[in-house]
Amino acid sequence: MKNRDGMMFRGVSRWIAAFLLFCRLVAPSGASARTVETDWCTITQPDSILPGAPVEIAVAIKAGAGATVQGVQLSCHLQWAKKEGYGGFLSWKPGVEAKPGETYRFKHGVKLDLDKMTGVMPVVFLAPGGDFEKRTKFETLPVIPITATPEVRAKLAEEAKAAAARAAAVARPASATLKRSMLRIAPEAKTVTKGDSFTVAVDYDLAAADHWGDGTQIELIPLGPWVDNPDGQYTTGRSHHGYPGLGSRRAKIEPGKGMQTFSFKLEGTFRYNELQWMAQFIGGDGKAWPWSVRGGGPQIARFIDDFDLEVPAEGGLFTYVETPRVDLVWGVSMKQGTSVEAAFRIVNVEGRTVAAFKQAFVVGAPGEKASVTLPEIEERGTLLLLATIGDATRDAFFARIPDxxxxxxxxxxxxxxxxxxxxxxxxxxxxxxxxxxxxxxxxxxxxxxxxxxxxxxxxxxxxxxxxxxxxxxxxxxxxxxxxxxxxxxxxxxxxxxxxxxxxxxxxxxxxxxxxxxxxxxxxxxxxxxxxxxxxxxxxxxxxxxxxxxxxxxxxxxxxxxxxxxxxxxxxxxxxxxxxxxxxxxxxxxxxxxxxxxxxxxxxxxxxxxxxxxxxxxxxxxxxxxxxxxxxxxxxxxxxxxxxxxxxxxxxxxxxxxxxxxxxxxxxxxxxxxxxx
CATH class of the missing domain: 3.20.20.80 (Glycosidases)
Incomplete structure (x- = not known):
């Protein structure tokens, strides 16, 4: 994955134009120092920044900017300025889907170096997937000066001195080699779906010599489905997709052997599901150890709201002499006993509909299955079955292959x-x-x-x-x-x-x-x-x-x-x-x-x-x-x-x-x- 600096800015030469714009914007103009009007938004920023305080930038999308913000994300990043001009990258925030008439607030917690920084320069832009290289709109705002009185500077100096002493007190000793301890992930052997609770246990053996400072913690991090080959339209970057309800957990432990159990509740599922975990020690200095372990589980079943389709064959594979079978599975929201009609289409790899038919059903209990009566299929290869009931359409893939x-x-x-x-x-x-x-x-x-x-x-x-x-x-x-x-x-x-x-x-x-x-x-x-x-x-x-x-x-x-x-x-x-x-x-x-x-x-x-x-x-x-x-x-x-x-x-x-x-x-x- 590209680092965020590299994704935004590839070389100083790309910032020549931005710097010229920066110089133009900090010069006197008719616009308020707190508000910048553009053709598609109104941006509000503070008059000045106090060290230690967050920097909040508000971006109000204008009512008539629907076409401008469609299909792109709104992002706000921060750069820092020095006396001579542009300094460098300071803070990144993920992009958001923007809507006309709505206001979006980007709050940045930044660490300011008063010895070299004179101000902060916000950058607001629109881009597909938040990718700066593909930006469609780009606004560089006036520099926000840093306000630091002698009293503030003295306080910051004392805080820095205390922080340095604190860091020295919890620094990892040479005896802590981090080579004598172990972790192992052991999830529950079960299948879960939306609304289900489960536990993940982490087996550990922490050596006394690897335990120092503020003590040791185990951190367990959930890793949802991994997209390795983004298509550039529906997914634009390689990443894990996190599950609702699952977040990182930490627990303090003592030296010796033990088992730390973490509890979770799954709040949603995806079309395709896979769950991995990463476990690591957090040392007495608050830093993650330089190694970690991974493990998978439990299995996640796609949550069925109204209905779904399921192919009762391993891998969805049928030989040419076998008759393909597909089941309709009822979900939790459809009223049991109701009569419904489902419209079906079978689509081949060319995108052509090779069969269309309808079938009447009586809604069953959640999880109950009803067999779909498929027409005779001569098409070979991978096929897609689409089922529509009311406004909802569900799908399933299956394939006819040689034996x-x-x-x-x-x-x-x-x-x-x-x-x-x-x-x-x-x-x-x-x-x-x-x-x-x-x-x-x-x-x-x-x-x-x-x-x-x-x-x-x-x-x-x-x-x-x-x-x-x-x-x-x-x-x-x-x-x-x-x-x-x-x-x-x-x-x-x-x-x-x-x-x-x-x-x-x-x-x-x-x-x-x-x-x-x-x-x-x-x-x-x-x-x-x-x-x-x-x-x-x-x-x-x-x-x-x-x-x-x-x-x-x-x-x-x-x-x-x-x-x-x-x-x-x-x-x-x-x-x-x-x-x-x-x-x-x-x-x-x-x-x-x-x-x-x-x-x-x-x-x-x-x-x-x-x-x-x-x-x-x-x-x-x-x-x-x-x-x-x-x-x-x-x-x-x-x-x-x-x-x-x-x-x-x-x-x-x-x-x-x-x-x-x-x-x-x-x-x-x-x-x-x-x-x-």
Missing amino acids: VLAIEKAVSGSSASGGKVRRTPFGVTNVGDPALSRVARKLGATYCRHFTGWSGLEPLPGQYRLEGLDKTIAANVEAGIVPWICLIGPPAWAMADEHHSAGYEPFTFKADAWRNLVHTLATRYKGRIWGFEWLNEIVPGNKTREPVAEYLDFCRIGTETVRKVDPSMKVQLAGGLWPRNFRNDLLNAGVGDYIDVLPIHYGGETGVRDARHDVAAVGKADAVAIWDNETARGLSVWKMPPEEALTKSVVQSKWMMRQWPAEFTAGAKGIVYFGG
């Missing part, structure tokens, strides 16, 4: 393969649910790549938490999916220096700890997994002075340990490792001796050929296969109307049909779908 499993069995030949279905060269990512595992297999995938954090598996030395991974592996194997473990995210205690998290970089590590983890996993999952992948998308970084030597040693220890347990397991280099010269340095250093697969990411035909060339250059063409284990054409349909979501999503399928055959032709041996 891939039957085709695979026919191609494999039961006698030639001993009754086993051959593996396809396709895989998926992070599919651990039993139903989703079956869906992936039904679509033709036979591999699954699992991002697996070391810190979650072994939060403290020798204290393994493998129950979740056990269930994931079992679900894959039962469905005919061959999983592998992509190990990422080492715990702070396993890093051999002052660092606490690795990010996407090689890191100094405790060799014995790494060897023990790999041996434990390889032994436990022998015969059930394809193998391992050592980290993901790493770059040389700055966690170690010798990234090539460090990562080479990481691979050597891991792979030698795996091969002692089970020589048939396959080992992969970090997927998407880059840049290319880093990869070549590793190959020249001998990393090819410790891998069976070199995976690229989003490389296309050229990326595959480059990887093959690099592997061949060190004599490993026959020993190391090339995969693309992270690839897709991402598109978010968050807030997008269902018909538009269906037709636009076709770009994902088209991209696969163009990209994947080219990669196989170039020599790739496997491809893994990632994202959506």
Whole structure:
């Protein structure tokens, strides 16, 4: 995500025009110093600012400005001024949807540096999604001077002195390494919807040496659905979408082992639902520790107000010989026993209506289902069913697909393969649910790549938490999916220096700890997994002075340990490792001796050929296969109307049909779908 400074201002040159406008506005004019009139709004600001007091800017949208504010957001940011002119960015506030005739107040709490600041300059603008780069209106206001008497300055100096003393008193001592404590999130195993209460427990072990100053707190932060690939219209930025009623919580704890439980009540749901949590320690200095943990749950079911549609098939998939089925589900607001008529449309990926029909129903109790009588459907691929009752329209997607499993069995030949279905060269990512595992297999995938954090598996030395991974592996194997473990995210205690998290970089590590983890996993999952992948998308970084030597040693220890347990397991280099010269340095250093697969990411035909060339250059063409284990054409349909979501999503399928055959032709041996 872009930082807010960068999103607003890209270089001093962009502010030349703004600064000239600034100079013009601070010069005498006919406008009041407190009020600025524009063609679309009236802006009111204070005459002066007192240090420590909030700065409030009021923006009144004029009654005739409907067309101006339609489809954009109103934002108010603050800059600071110095004697020579423009100083820099000071305060940011999120944009709001504006309506004609309404007044919006932006209250900024700012810290003023009297040694260099002479005033504050508000900036008011309109832009789609609040994106300054796309602004449609832009108003720079007169500078608001800072009023600071000698008495105020003396008071501020005393406060600064006291704050410095306070900070020194609660500063983290050297003995608090933050490497001897652990956190683990354990939500209730249940499904909730709007109005339901639930709890999330955080298991902790806080070392006494990591407890200082004002004491330690646990902070639990909810993370709603993540939009990774905004479409630019309905969503304009990568972000989590928060659930109503769920906010961050903190609780004080004492050293030792314990369980802290947090209570929540869900006040709303979305069209698509997923809930994750982030837990972290807050130290005795009031600052978050430099590492955190994540966990998911509980499951969230979309709240049904009037009615909804549900497809009673895993993944909404039906083979060509199966009859598609859809149920209408009654919500809480429709009167039970009432007779209603629903109008239905079936839409294909071209946006064309392929069937339209009506059906009479008698409203049932909340949660009760009624079968929709679908006409005979010859259309293949993904379809959208729209149902309208009164003014409300609901939707559901389903698909008619070939029986891939039957085709695979026919191609494999039961006698030639001993009754086993051959593996396809396709895989998926992070599919651990039993139903989703079956869906992936039904679509033709036979591999699954699992991002697996070391810190979650072994939060403290020798204290393994493998129950979740056990269930994931079992679900894959039962469905005919061959999983592998992509190990990422080492715990702070396993890093051999002052660092606490690795990010996407090689890191100094405790060799014995790494060897023990790999041996434990390889032994436990022998015969059930394809193998391992050592980290993901790493770059040389700055966690170690010798990234090539460090990562080479990481691979050597891991792979030698795996091969002692089970020589048939396959080992992969970090997927998407880059840049290319880093990869070549590793190959020249001998990393090819410790891998069976070199995976690229989003490389296309050229990326595959480059990887093959690099592997061949060190004599490993026959020993190391090339995969693309992270690839897709991402598109978010968050807030997008269902018909538009269906037709636009076709770009994902088209991209696969163009990209994947080219990669196989170039020599790739496997491809893994990632994202959506």
